Amino acid sequence: MTNLIEGARLTVPVGPRDHAEGSGRAPVTLVEYGDYECPYCGMAHGIVKRVRKEMGDRMRFVFRNFPLTSVHPHAQQAAEAAEAAGAQNRFWAMHDLLYQNQQALEPPDLIRYASDLFLDVQRFRQELTAHAWLPRVREDFSSGIYSGVNGTPTFFINDGRYDGSWDHDHLLAALQEVAATTA
Secondary structure, three states, X not given: OOOEEEEEEOOOOOOOOOEEEOOOOOOEEEEEEEOOOOHHHHHHHHHHHHHHHHXXXXXXXXXXXXXXXXXXXXXXXXXXXXXXXXXXOOHHHHHHHHHHOOXXXXXXXXXXHHHHOOOOHHHHHHHHHOOOOHHHHXXXXXXXXXXXXXXXXXXXXXXXXXXXXXXXXXXXXXXXHHHHHHO
C-alpha cells in the first residue's frame, strides 16, 4: 500500500549532519533528494510543506541535495547557497526562497536572497566563490547514488524508497500508514 520498493534502502542513515525539521522521535521520517532548479522538485516543495503541516509532530523531514547539473546548470550553486545559509542557521529559509524563485538562480540572485535573509553577505559571497560547501553537496549526491537515486525528487520513508505518486493525497496516505504502524 505504501509503495515502498522492496530492497531499495537509504544507505546513509539520517544523522546530525542532515538538515531536518521535526523531532528525531517522530514515527516517520521523509527524506527528499532534491534539485533546486528541477521543476518537479518545485512542485513537490509545496506538497511536502503541506504534508509536513498536516503530519505535525508525527513526521520529520530531511532534505538532501541532488543537483542534476547536466540538465540544471544552476542547481549545484543553488545547493551550495543553501548550505552556506545553513552555516548561518538559515538553511530552511534559503531552501524555501530557492524553490520560490527557481527561475532566478544566478549568482546575483543568490546574493540578494542572502541579503534578504540578513545573512553575513560578505561571508556568504566568499563561501560561494570558494565553493566551500561543494564537498557537502557532493556527499549528499553520493549518498543518493548509493541509495539508487537517479532523478529528482526521490523520496524515502523511514529508510525505504517510496515509489508511489508524490501528489498530496498519495504521499500523505503513505506517511500516515507508516506512522500508524511504527507509533
